[in-house]
Amino acid sequence: MGHRSLGLSDAADLDQLCAATAQRMAAELAHCIPPVPMGWGVAAAAWIRPDDGHSVFSPHLTAWRDHPVRAALTTAVTSQPGPLRTAPAVANDADAAAWAEARLGAGADPLPQLGDMPRRLVFVAIGTGIGGALIRDGVLETGAHGMAGEYGHMTLDPSGPPCACGGAGCWETLVSASALAHRAGRTSARSVLDDALAGDRRCEEALVETGRWLGRGLSVLTAALDPDLLVIGGGVSVGGELLLGPARTELERLLPGRRHRSAPAVVGARLGNDAGWLGAAGLAFRPERRRRDPDLGDPSPAEG
Ligand SMILES: [Zn+2]
Numbered sequence: 001m002g003h004r005s006l007g008l009s010d011a012a013d014l015d016q017l018c019a020a021t022a023q024r025m026a027a028e029l030a031h032c033i034p035p036v037p038m039g040w041g042v043a044a045a046a047w048i049r050p051d052d053g054h055s056v057f058s059p060h061l062t063a064w065r066d067h068p069v070r071a072a073l074t075t076a077v078t079s080q081p082g083p084l085r086t087a088p089a090v091a092n093d094a095d096a097a098a099w100a101e102a103r104l105g106a107g108a109d110p111l112p113q114l115g116d117m118p119r120r121l122v123f124v125a126i127g128t129g130i131g132g133a134l135i136r137d138g139v140l141e142t143g144a145h146g147m148a149g150e151y152g153h154m155t156l157d158p159s160g161p162p163c164a165c166g167g168a169g170c171w172e173t174l175v176s177a178s179a180l181a182h183r184a185g186r187t188s189a190r191s192v193l194d195d196a197l198a199g200d201r202r203c204e205e206a207l208v209e210t211g212r213w214l215g216r217g218l219s220v221l222t223a224a225l226d227p228d229l230l231v232i233g234g235g236v237s238v239g240g241e242l243l244l245g246p247a248r249t250e251l252e253r254l255l256p257g258r259r260h261r262s263a264p265a266v267v268g269a270r271l272g273n274d275a276g277w278l279g280a281a282g283l284a285f286r287p288e289r290r291r292r293d294p295d296l297g298d299p300s301p302a303e304g
Contacts, residue, residue, distance in 0.1 A: 014063040015072060022076035022084075029084055039284030041089035042073065043096035043276045045131070050142045053090035059164060060128065089284035094131030094149060095140055096279030097233060097271070098123030102135040104278060105270035106231040113262060118229035122221055123269070124151060125234035126214070129164075130172040134225060140283065152176075156216055174213040177236055180206055193238050204242060211243040215250025215266075222264055223256045233269030240268060 025040070046058035046069075053070025074087040091099075098121070101107055107121045125131040130152030134141045141148050152172035153165050160169025161179075173179060177189035184192040184206035196203035218230055230251075232244060244266055252263045271278060 014067055014069065015076075017063075018069075018072045018076040021073065022080050025077060025084055026080040039086060039089065039281065041091060041096070041280030041282070041284040042069070043091045043093045043280035044069075045093045048090050048092050048095075048146055050146045053088070055090070056146070089280060089286075091280055091283050092131070092133075092146070092149075093276050094123065094125050095133045095142065096277075096283060097125060097131075097269070097275035098133035098135055098149070098231075098279065099140050099283055100271055100275040100279035101231050101233065101269050102138060103282060105275065106267050107135065107229055111229060111265055113265060114228055118227075118265075120225065120227040121229045121231060122225055122227040122264075123149075123231045123233060124214075124218070124221075125269075126172075126175055126232065126236035127177055127234040129176055130217075131234070132221075134227070140286070151217065151221060154217060154220055156213065156220070171213070171217040175210055175217065175236070179213075180210045180236055180239075183209055189236060193236070196239060196242055207239045207242045208246045210236070211239075211246030212250045214243065215247035216254060218247060218251045218264075218266065219254035219256070222251065227264045230264050230266045231269050232266065233271075233275065237268050244268060 021042070044055070044058070044064055045060055046064040047056045048054070048069070049056055052068070055064040055067045055069045057066070058064035070087055070090045073090070077084045077086075077088075101123055102118075102121045107118050110116055111118050119137055121135040123133050123135070131149065132151040133149040143149070153163065153167060153170045155167060155169055156171050156174060157169035161173040162168050163170040163173045180189045180192050181187060184196075184203045186192050186203075192203045192206055196207045214232070221227070221230070232247070237243065248263070248266045251266065252258065255261070255263050269275060
């Protein structure tokens with residue numbers, strides 16, 4: 001597997017992005033033996049319909065609203081010289097990252113307290129907002145409409161800050177990068193994280209309070225999904241134990257059935273920014289996807 005940066009500044013013109021992707025793929029494949037990929041994938045911060053790779057909506061990428069991304073990419077690669085005719089997997093970025101963390105990152109080793117591999121992994125990515133996904137026995141759960149894992153809009157504090165979704169006190173308004181920055185009286189979460197890790201007291205306290213809100217949301221997810229592993233990724237997770245320690249404490253305090261069970265493990269993601277592209281490529285090999293879609297060629301021997 002591999003990935004390349006196209007150097008495009010944004011995805012404002014999606015057709016241009018598809019054409020540039022196809023040209024680059026054809027150029028790269030000319031140097032490969034054999035020059036045919038077993039599969040390829042694309043991930044973006046958008047709501048992707050699982051059946052046909054249509055991008056239904058994206059709050060931040062306006063070009064990704066109501067766009068047939070997989071069909072456009074397939075047309076673009078088919079118009080290039082060379083043997084590349086395979087339709088890509090198109091995935092939500094958090095879904096892709098969750099799959100990669102489960103297979104290649106934080107979920108790839110046995111859990112000490114379980115003595116076995118995690119069976120239900122919940123991934124939570126904290127950045128501009130909160131994205132997430134559930135991986136059950138290695139399989140991504142996309143939900144009936146491709147919308148599973150939108151954990152950021154669980155209401156945790158009805159009297160809390162207004163949210164872009166129209167609600168108030170959604171989990172992401174309390175835990176996102178901008179919430180962390182606001183709590184520390186800064187304009188950027190990056191500076192809060194850097195200074196907290198360097199020992200700045202106010203930034204540390206902002207990170208600890210953000211961790212408590214993280215743990216409150218994790219307790220709701222645990223009540224709903226009963227995971228054995230919670231993996232925290234995204235830019236805010238750089239806060240490490242200053243964030244995760246308070247989150248664990250709060251999760252254990254609020255854990256449903258806490259007298260009769262142990263809390264799920266809470267760990268940081270391991271793959272960083274590589275999780276997205278690794279997951280997008282890996283999801284191209286899901287056997288259930290190939291069964292549903294005859295355009296995708298022969299099933300690969302890779303895992304599902
Ligand atoms: Zn919301």
